[in-house]
Amino acid sequence: MSSAGVAKEKLLIRPYGDRKDDGVLQISFVLPVPASEKAKEAAALMAKQLGLSHVLVSAMEPCGEGYSFFVVYGRTNLQVDFNSIEVPVVTHRKHPFDELNEVVKRDLGRRIVVVGACIGTDSHTTGIDAIMNMKGFSGDYGLERYPQFRAINLGSQVEPAALVARAKAEKADAILVSKVVTQRDVHKEDARALIEIAKQEKIFETTIFIFGGPRVDHKTALELGFDAGFGPGTKPSDVANYVYYRMLERSGRAPEPQPTAHGTQEATIEGASASPSGAHPEKIGETL
Ligand code: B12
Numbered sequence: 001m002s003s004a005g006v007a008k009e010k011l012l013i014r015p016y017g018d019r020k021d022d023g024v025l026q027i028s029f030v031l032p033v034p035a036s037e038k039a040k041e042a043a044a045l046m047a048k049q050l051g052l053s054h055v056l057v058s059a060m061e062p063c064g065e066g067y068s069f070f071v072v073y074g075r076t077n078l079q080v081d082f083n084s085i086e087v088p089v090v091t092h093r094k095h096p097f098d099e100l101n102e103v104v105k106r107d108l109g110r111r112i113v114v115v116g117a118c119i120g121t122d123s124h125t126t127g128i129d130a131i132m133n134m135k136g137f138s139g140d141y142g143l144e145r146y147p148q149f150r151a152i153n154l155g156s157q158v159e160p161a162a163l164v165a166r167a168k169a170e171k172a173d174a175i176l177v178s179k180v181v182t183q184r185d186v187h188k189e190d191a192r193a194l195i196e197i198a199k200q201e202k203i204f205e206t207t208i209f210i211f212g213g214p215r216v217d218h219k220t221a222l223e224l225g226f227d228a229g230f231g232p233g234t235k236p237s238d239v240a241n242y243v244y245y246r247m248l249e250r251s252g253r254a255p256e257p258q259p260t261a262h263g264t265q266e267a268t269i270e271g272a273s274a275s276p277s278g279a280h281p282e283k284i285g286e287t288l
Pocket residue numbers: 116121122123124125126127128130131137176177178179180181182183210211212213214215230231232233234235239
């Protein structure tokens with residue numbers, strides 16, 4: 001059902017291999033046995049048990065001692081109704097660099113303070129650096145470059161408590177959290193710990209929490225108590241615009257999406273939006 005309560009027409013889709021709707025897909029996995037004809041048969045059996053037909057083990061490679069890696073093709077008769085899927089995303093204006101600095105100055109009358117780090121034992125600095133460092137990422141300046149942002153990058157292996165403490169000391173408007181290692185869901189564990197500490201330190205309600213990393217999406221971030229989640233390909237300008245609009249929204253001044261005064265286009269910031277109903281309602285406002 002659409003939000004207006006009108007049933008949407010179904011759009012059934014399935015994987016496309018050689019011909020549309022043939023259901024052909026490719027999976028890859030590791031089995032904890034050395035490569036052999038028997039291991040190959042085990043891989044085929046695994047694929048059949050997953051419900052695939054026309055199974056073909058197209059590659060088997062040794063992968064460490066006593067392990068083997070497989071690429072297997074097969075066909076599925078499953079399908080999904082594309083029109084029944086709802087994913088939280090937001091459309092709002094995305095200002096270019098100079099324009100964003102202007103509107104921050106005009107609308108907020110001060111610099112936005114953001115404090116970020118890659119938390120826990122995670123030593124991957126490149127994600128948070130891409131967003132915060134002067135140089136930025138993919139031709140897009142980082143937050144340090146914005147005159148209207150004060151960006152404090154604490155680097156990697158920062159304990160959640162240390163990040164919260166620094167953010168509190170700096171009266172940060174937003175906390176930027178990066179997690180790249182996701183083994184055993186450590187990213188979620190650390191993210192939850194950070195939110196808990198922020199609540200204890202009484203900055204949860206007044207701060208914008210942003211979660212990022214290669215395996216982070218907006219939905220997961222909302223579930224963990226963050227305002228927004230940003231995944232692969234995020235540009236610093238996505239984050240800068242998100243924080244500005246979120247601050248306006250929280251102060252009850254968010255405008256309707258519309259072309260900017262400077263005539264630039266509206267843009268979609270993938271992965272940044274208000275929450276689906278029910279998730280952390282105390283922190284969620286209207287979609288911008
Ligand atoms: C470089 C690298 C390293 C370097 C890191 C150097 C550094 N200074 O960062 C070194 C060699 C140190 C390293 C170490 C390890 N690594 Co490593 N590493 C990589 C590698 C090859 C590239 C990562 C990278 O730099 N990406 C480029 C950045 C720009 O992309 P990104 O992080 O996705 O960031 C973007 C978005 O995600 C988003 N984003 C990220 N953070 C944030 C934060 C905010 C607030 C926002 C808004 C957005 C955002 O914006 C960014 C720009 O678009 C990846 C594999 C790969 N090809 O991705 C493995 C990888 C990440 N490493 C991996 C592992 C396992 C490790 C080790 C644990 C290995 C080991 N056993 O010792 C150790 C880590 C130890 C530790 N204590 O953390 C695994 C992680 C598996 C998992 N999912 O858990 C990967 C995926 C390799 C693999 N396939 O196994 N690694």
